[in-house]
Amino acid sequence: MKVAVTGKGGVGKTTIAGALAYILHKRGFKVLAVDADPNANLAYTLGLRADEAERITPISENWDLIEEKTGVRPDSYGMLFRLNFTVDDIVRRYAVKTPCGVDLLVMGVVREALGGCMCPANYLIRMLLRHLIIRRREAVILDMEAGTEHLARGTAKHVGAMIVVAEPSIKAIETVRRIRNLASQMGIEKILLVGNKVLNEKDEYLIRGFSERNRIPILGIVHYDPAIREADLSGHSPILYCPSSRAMREIEAINDRLIKIIKD
Template identity: 45%
Template sequence: MKIAVAGKGGVGKTFIAGTLACTFASRGLKTIAIDADTSPNLALTLGMTPEEANRILPIAENQSLIDEKTKTDYPGVFRISYTVDDIVSSQAVSTPCGVQLLVMGMVRVMGAGCACPAHNLVRTLLSHLIIERKEVLIMDMEAGVEHLGRGTAKNVDILLIVTDTHQASLVTAGRIADLARPAGIPEIAYVANRVTGSDSEAIIRESAHSHGVQVMAYVPFDQDILRAGMEGKPVATENKYTAVTEVQSLATRLEHNFLSA
């Protein structure tokens, strides 16, 4: 089962992705989470400390790995075909909730040489994981719509678009849905986050309907989660939070839809 989680920055997509990943892992499913955001913080949601998260070397910044996979004997020429099977075992980081985490990172190169090898390695790795591997895979995508233009969300089973009731969030969600459909993603659904009542449910449901998308979950606004976030406490495995239990219910629906066959 391969899940991509997208949405405007700040809508809670990392909370949704991380809680889903921890939930699947707690049920005995081998789970790989990919932080494909250019501002990665999925590690914190998965229970790592800031110090542990800062020690993770993103794939796009691992020059020795990039050279090993792409370098040739000819300056300016790099390999575009290579195996990446070993990257998961050698580069994935174990997290407290049992999820294996890969951080893609961003290529921080401006006028400092060709960034193509790093981009190609990330793209190849994403394709390998999405197309070939059999585990539960959850990608926390870059905020906005740029990732769809690059094709990094292709070949997933479902794209979950996280949104709240803010107009900017709804507009971005609609754009993502409209771009994802012609990209061939088989299933697209909204996850309504920070829902405060029937009025906000209706707003998100109407917006989703206008783009031909269903709302798969309504995650309630939870003040306790905001407080936990300010205190730096991970909540993805805490059943006492109503928002967490709703995401766990979403995980059950996804299991039924994609793993029960």
């Protein structure tokens, strides 16, 4: 099972991604959570303290690793670098065990310069993501960069499913439409919508109506839950702070439907 979670910034995609990874682990799956968002917060969602999270060096910033694999330092623009190298040891060496029981790998993002030139760090990340999605045997949950830019880079091209998270707002659901169009062009077949932070029937009607009009299957609805906000404000992981909250129960139901859809 390889699943990418994306959506407009601020819609709660990291909470959804972390909760899905935790629930899969609880169900007996071996799970790797991958933070591919430059605004990396998945570590906190999975229960790491701030000081522990800050000690993690993203793969994109690990210059020694990049030089080891490609033969050149990341700032060596214009130099030739190795294209053939192994990446199957990186998870073992750099993944962090979280309090939720899930292994976490923080990727980071390399911004392409000069019209999309390929630098060593970018190439390593692409090779690693491809390996994680195609070769790794465990469940992989990817918390993607907000918006659509990551789709242009093709980093989630081979996932089994893409979950697009939206809150009940016009901007959020328009982002869903753009993500769906780009993901479809990439060949991703299972594109699924999750409505998050839903307050009332009007909010739910907006999400479900958009789903029906645009033929984007809706995986589930997660209602606004004060317990999640309380966890966030107090600096706690919502997964560990309120594991039996309404939102977490709804994400469990979403997880069950996701497993069935991917198996089908």
